[in-house]
Amino acid sequence: MPKFAVREWDELISGPISMGEQDQRVFAHADLPAVNDKLSITLRLKIHNHSSSWTTIFHKGTDGRTPILQLTPNKSALHARFTGNWDRDVGVYEPDDGLLLNRWYHIAYTLSDPEKRLDIYIDGEWIGFYGISKVKVRKVIFNDGPLYIGRYHSHGNVRYFNWRLSPEEVIEDYFDESQKKPIVYGSKIALAHVCTGKYLSTKGIKYDLGRNVQQHYMVICDGQELDLKNDVWTIIGANGISIKEGDPVSLNNIIGFKHLETGCYLNSHGTSYGRVTPMSKQQQVTMCSDRDSNNDWVIRRYNSTTSYDVGHLMNGDIISLFHIRTNKPALYSNAILLGDGSQEVSCYGDGSENNNKWRIEIIN
Numbered sequence: 001m002p003k004f005a006v007r008e009w010d011e012l013i014s015g016p017i018s019m020g021e022q023d024q025r026v027f028a029h030a031d032l033p034a035v036n037d038k039l040s041i042t043l044r045l046k047i048h049n050h051s052s053s054w055t056t057i058f059h060k061g062t063d064g065r066t067p068i069l070q071l072t073p074n075k076s077a078l079h080a081r082f083t084g085n086w087d088r089d090v091g092v093y094e095p096d097d098g099l100l101l102n103r104w105y106h107i108a109y110t111l112s113d114p115e116k117r118l119d120i121y122i123d124g125e126w127i128g129f130y131g132i133s134k135v136k137v138r139k140v141i142f143n144d145g146p147l148y149i150g151r152y153h154s155h156g157n158v159r160y161f162n163w164r165l166s167p168e169e170v171i172e173d174y175f176d177e178s179q180k181k182p183i184v185y186g187s188k189i190a191l192a193h194v195c196t197g198k199y200l201s202t203k204g205i206k207y208d209l210g211r212n213v214q215q216h217y218m219v220i221c222d223g224q225e226l227d228l229k230n231d232v233w234t235i236i237g238a239n240g241i242s243i244k245e246g247d248p249v250s251l252n253n254i255i256g257f258k259h260l261e262t263g264c265y266l267n268s269h270g271t272s273y274g275r276v277t278p279m280s281k282q283q284q285v286t287m288c289s290d291r292d293s294n295n296d297w298v299i300r301r302y303n304s305t306t307s308y309d310v311g312h313l314m315n316g317d318i319i320s321l322f323h324i325r326t327n328k329p330a331l332y333s334n335a336i337l338l339g340d341g342s343q344e345v346s347c348y349g350d351g352s353e354n355n356n357k358w359r360i361e362i363i364n
Contacts, residue, residue, distance in 0.1 A: 008034065009033055009161040010159070016046070018048075020151065024149065029143075037142070039111055043057070045105050047076055047102075047153045050101070054072065057069040060143060065083045066083045066111070077099070078096055080120045092129065107120075112164035119164075121170050121174075124170055181314065182312055182315070187249075188362070190226055190231045190363055191361075193221050194318060201221060202287055217286060221345055222342045233257040233260060233266065234260055235257065236256040238296045239296055241254070251300055253299060256297065267286045269326065271284075282348045284347075285346055296324040297321045300320050316361065322351060329348055
């Protein structure tokens with residue numbers, strides 16, 4: 001009589017939780033979905049430092065290594081492996097350039113003996129695979145040992161599946177709406193420039209706007225690793241509009257951003273009197289302590305066409321910001337570097353360029 005495999009999965013850690021050097025979660029084999037010849041593990045991961053030695057994100061069993069996911073020393077690149085009947089340690093070595101610090105990633109590890117392959121994904125994007133060549137004689141060796149998760153770093157939404165997720169299922173897991181937290185008024189957030197991976201920030205460099213003008217500070221993109229002092233902003237309402245902290249932020253709405261460390265507001269203004277950026281001569285983006293309509297921005301999910309989404313702003317959304325007072329030029333950056341190596345930020349264009357794309361991230 002033929003046997004039919006039942007697809008099962010379990011969320012082992014909901015989290016997020018932060019693990020120390022001695023912390024580890026252990027799950028008995030009998031408590032996991034029953035695996036025959038394929039499995040997948042997905043999780044959200046944030047690393048806090050680059051270790052000088054190997055660190056293990058998860059592994060199952062003691063003698064075998066199916067599955068195992070590690071980070072390489074110093075650069076924290078993914079090292080996804082398994083055990084076969086011809087070699088104890090095979091798989092994917094450093095398919096990426098390494099994970100950045102203090103940023104959440106979605107990682108997916110999928111393995112199938114019938115399909116003779118291991119695949120690895122970051123944030124829904126396929127980044128590497130290992131294919132078994134001698135398919136008739138070489139097999140993946142699964143084991144009935146416990147599953148160990150940790151140590152180090154922060155983990156969330158660790159899920160164990162008894163089938164190999166398809167690329168579409170990986171993307172669905174990545175964009176799982178139950179994991180996408182709403183952005184609300186009062187949320188502490190960071191804005192990452194999608195094309196360059198650098199965060200909207202400041203170094204306290206002053207723009208000279210002339211006499212009798214409130215002091216303005218230059219807004220830049222500075223690093224690919226989050227700086228909790230300079231890169232964090234609070235979502236606030238538009239100038240003169242009363243909002244309730246904790247209410248969700250609607251898309252296509254006018255909002256403001258208050259810099260957490262300095263209390264200054266994200267600002268722009270016209271280009272009269274030579275008030276332009278130093279390199280590209282575009283419209284300046286600044287921070288200032290004055291609260292007025294120059295601090296107002298329309299927020300939309302990024303779209304290269306003129307149409308746009310409705311609904312509420314969610315963590316991880318790719319957005320564009322449009323400055324109201326100056327007829328809606330979009331927040332912009334590119335690889336043009338200032339003298340200190342930071343990246344110029346301006347208002348430029350209609351929001352359709354890739355350089356107008358920003359990822360909004362909740363900061364816990």
